[in-house]
């Protein structure tokens with residue numbers, strides 16, 4: 001996917017930015033479908049749970065170790081040098097690139113807005129358990145059938161490497177999506193700086209939020225997301241064999257469910273929609289507001305007045 005730092009057309013066109021957000025929906029949905037094939041494996045997200053990592057001097061979780069190792073290689077390959085990519089590992093812990101840094105034209109105003117800690121927290125505590133619920137329950141059934149009962153029944157299929165690989169892909173896509181809120185804010189600011197400046201000079205997050213929120217855009221997004229999740233979760237062949245829905249409930253997913261990993265569903269459709277409604281969209285708007293609150297940092301009164309005239 002093109003970075004906003006490598007395009008010919010206007011990088012701050014709101015339509016173009018929204019088309020990137022729309023494409024990231026596909027990346028996130030397909031990543032969640034793949035992760036949902038494995039059990040929850042909660043041990044992966046518990047700090048210090050692996051003796052092997054502690055013996056190497058790493059006290060974090062399996063996923064945090066996986067992120068650090070992955071992002072270290074990516075950093076050496078010159079990722080995270082453009083201001084629209086944010087590693088989960090602190091930049092100070094990542095190695096320098098082996099290539100000379102690329103020169104990026106300044107688009108965003110210099111800022112330190114970073115929501116990755118919140119993204120990692122909600123993804124591991126709320127999203128992973130929900131989207132892997134079907135695989136986890138299926139695993140427990142198969143373990144009981146083999147005479148395994150009690151704590152060993154649940155939640156762990158041992159696929160820590162495969163599951164973490166998919167977690168990293170989804171986390172990077174969610175991070176990119178949430179932090180694209182900065183481009184949205186810069187675009188909206190430049191189109192009407194006089195609307196925003198008073199609420200930045202006298203910090204008023206609620207007023208800035210009211211300026212950036214577009215309820216109709218959000219409503220259409222959630223409808224589109226549900227359709228995508230329902231369709232992407234069905235195998236094309238199975239979809240061909242599906243009888244035509246006889247009720248709105250059935251049309252909504254397998255057996256009147258929401259496509260929760262039913263015979264033809266591979267993902268909790270409601271879970272995908274709620275991921276956006278409860279986490280991704282609110283966090284994106286928080287990034288937008290936080291970015292705007294610092295949009296005038298370091299500017300003189302004359303520079304601000306000049307901005308207001310545009």
Ligand SMILES: C=C(O[C@@H]1C=C(C(=O)O)C=C[C@H]1O)C(=O)O
Pocket residue numbers: 018181184212213214215217218221280281282284285288
């Ligand atoms: C991203 C935008 O800003 C806000 C955040 C949105 C989102 O996170 O999907 C959608 C509309 C706005 O409320 C936008 O205007 O496109």
